[in-house]
Amino acid sequence: MSNVRFEFPKLRLAQQLKEAGGLAVADAVEAASANLAELRPACLTELQRATQEAQDCFNGFGKTYSEASLKALYAICARAVGVGAVCGAPQADGALVSLCDLVDRMMNLERCDREPIAVHIQTLQILAFRAAQGDDAAKAEDVLAGLRKVSARYLNPPPRAASA
């Protein structure tokens, strides 16, 4: 039989948050947002680097299924999620997450179809380019919705004959 017991810790954090002084929520959120704005150039560089790395990785894919190749691509994309929002390209984060979903599902199915991956990477390249131009890519939502549909197909996978 499993041995279960409870403890009721007193968290120092709870007391610290209530200490006098501190910040108003609005001021803190504004200060944090201003801090993030300073990271914009570095995050744009990071997004461009990740996009290029993803392309290079994809170019090295063989003709047969390779879990190692998919894992490498997954790692590149997962590491970059979050920088898009800081550099003014939140849709790039969406595209990266969709690509992570896609690659994860392909690994589960032990298959690797090139076109769905390629369309994600091409979209990332466009979004990174537009972010560098200062374009907020406001109309990219439709494109993102399309990418999510592509990834979702691998939850209920198409027959192998349809793959590239």
Next chain:
Amino acid sequence: MSLDPKSRARFNLSQTVVLLFDPQAAGLSILGEILRGLGARNILRCRTIEEAEKTVSESQIDLMIVDTVAESGAGFEFVRWLRKNTPQPNRHAPVLLTAAHTRSSDVSKTRDCGSHFLITKPLSPIVMLERIIWVAREGRPFLLSDNYIGPDRRFGKNDRPYHPRRRHDDPPEAATEEPASEPLGEGEAPIPFIDRPLERAS
């Protein structure tokens, strides 16, 4: 419970020792700048699990924000190690996990590693603050069993932390376009729901 980003309620993280773990330089910078903006002054940044374990062994930590590391799951292992192998008070420290993506095979690790909450990237200041306040609330028991060590995962239905709001829900220009806020009055109360005890699951 939802936190209005324009609220004048106050909170104080200036004395809080925060450990941040993210192997990615950009991720660690983003996290650090958010915490710095929220008023944290004692921020310990770690890029490797070894660094994080050493830091936990040497310092009393009040809050840990740990990236899961999607490709390896190293963040889950760190939290598991923390809960199992470190003495109090660090063993009980609130842990927020951040995740770029969760592989379908890792969903159970997210639930079972012993963290308090998972925040999906991209991160936003208001969501981070909401979660910090939420994990600090009193009354959540810590459960120790053969298979799980961590905060009680059962919530009362009124205690579930709000809808998932993400960075891109916050209009970036909104803060600068707002007129200057009224000066804070004397005796402005702290965020009220910090004191509200958690409701036990029925």
